[in-house]
Amino acid sequence: MNTFRSGFACFVGRPNAGKSTLTNALVGEKVAITSSRPQTTRHVIRGLVHRPDAQLILVDTPGLHRPRTLLGERLNDLVRSTWAEVDVIGVCLPADQRIGPGDRYLIGELAKIRRRPMLALATKSDKVAPERLLEHLASIAAAGDELGVEWKHVVPVSAVSGYQVEHLRDLLIAELPEGVALYPDGHLTDEPEEMLVAEVIREASLEGVRDELPHSIAVVIEEMVPREDRPEDKPLVDVRATIFVERDSQKGIVIGKGGSRLRQIGTDSRGQIERILGTPVFLDLRVKVAKDWQRDPKQLRRLGF
Known part of the structure; x- marks a missing residue:
C-alpha cells in the first residue's frame, strides 16, 4: 500500500528571487502575488498541491534582508519563525545573478537551523546559457560548503518555462513525513x-510605478458584501478598498492624471477578484495617506502587520 505524505515546504531567498512565481507554478493557480518589484510579498501565503499520494503545503515568505525599518524587522522575524515550523526548505538563488552578500547572509542564517532538509534552487534558469548555469550550480555548492549548509539537492528550475517544476514537486514531497491530508481536496x-x-x-x-513606491503601499478591504436587491441569478459583490501610501506625492502617483492610474488599477484587478469570488464585482477604490506607516507600530497594526 502506498504511503501518503503531507507537510509544509517554504521557499526562502533574497527579495525578487522567484519565490512567489515558483509557488504559483507548483500549485498551478495564481495564489501568491508576483511583481517585477522586489519585496512585494508581505504575508505568509500557503499554496496547496494535491496528489493522490501526497499533500504539499507551500508557504511563501517575504524576502529576508538586512532591516532598515520596523516593518523590515517584523518581516525578518516572520521568515525565521516560518523556517522553524516547516518540513523542508527551498532556497531560491536566481541563475541570472551572482551569489552575493545577501545570499551569503541568508545561507549563514539557514546554517543555524538543524535537522531541516534544504534544497538549493537555481531559479530563473531559463534566463542563462547552459555554461553559465553550470558555473552558478558550482557556486551554490561551494557557498553551502563554506557556510555550513549541506544541500539535499541542488536543482536548476524555471517557473516561467516549467523546466523541472514537476521534478522539484517530487523532491519536496519525498522530504515530507507520512501523514493524512491537512486541507480539503480542491482548496x-x-x-x-x-x-x-x-x-x-x-x-x-505596483505595476509600472516608480521604484520608490513598492514598500509604501498597503491595501485594506473596508467592505466586501453581496449587493442586496439583486436577483439570485445575477449576483453582485460590492468591494470597497483603501490603498494607503506614506506621502501626498505618492498619492498623486497612484491616482494618476485625472484619476487615470486608479482607473487602470481597478480594471487590472477586477477580473482577478471576480475569479477569486466567483461572482461579478463592483469595485470602489480610494487612496489615503498614512504618514510613514512602515515605521509606526500603531499604524502597522492597523494595516495588518
Missing part, C-alpha cells in the same frame, strides 16, 4: 478571500 490556499483580494489590488497598484 488551493488557506488565505481568507479578503487577504487575496487585497493582495491582487496591491499588485495592480
Whole structure:
C-alpha cells in the first residue's frame, strides 16, 4: 500500500528571487502575488498541491534582508519563525545573478537551523546559457560548503518555462513525513478571500510605478458584501478598498492624471477578484495617506502587520 505524505515546504531567498512565481507554478493557480518589484510579498501565503499520494503545503515568505525599518524587522522575524515550523526548505538563488552578500547572509542564517532538509534552487534558469548555469550550480555548492549548509539537492528550475517544476514537486514531497491530508481536496490556499483580494489590488497598484513606491503601499478591504436587491441569478459583490501610501506625492502617483492610474488599477484587478469570488464585482477604490506607516507600530497594526 502506498504511503501518503503531507507537510509544509517554504521557499526562502533574497527579495525578487522567484519565490512567489515558483509557488504559483507548483500549485498551478495564481495564489501568491508576483511583481517585477522586489519585496512585494508581505504575508505568509500557503499554496496547496494535491496528489493522490501526497499533500504539499507551500508557504511563501517575504524576502529576508538586512532591516532598515520596523516593518523590515517584523518581516525578518516572520521568515525565521516560518523556517522553524516547516518540513523542508527551498532556497531560491536566481541563475541570472551572482551569489552575493545577501545570499551569503541568508545561507549563514539557514546554517543555524538543524535537522531541516534544504534544497538549493537555481531559479530563473531559463534566463542563462547552459555554461553559465553550470558555473552558478558550482557556486551554490561551494557557498553551502563554506557556510555550513549541506544541500539535499541542488536543482536548476524555471517557473516561467516549467523546466523541472514537476521534478522539484517530487523532491519536496519525498522530504515530507507520512501523514493524512491537512486541507480539503480542491482548496488551493488557506488565505481568507479578503487577504487575496487585497493582495491582487496591491499588485495592480505596483505595476509600472516608480521604484520608490513598492514598500509604501498597503491595501485594506473596508467592505466586501453581496449587493442586496439583486436577483439570485445575477449576483453582485460590492468591494470597497483603501490603498494607503506614506506621502501626498505618492498619492498623486497612484491616482494618476485625472484619476487615470486608479482607473487602470481597478480594471487590472477586477477580473482577478471576480475569479477569486466567483461572482461579478463592483469595485470602489480610494487612496489615503498614512504618514510613514512602515515605521509606526500603531499604524502597522492597523494595516495588518
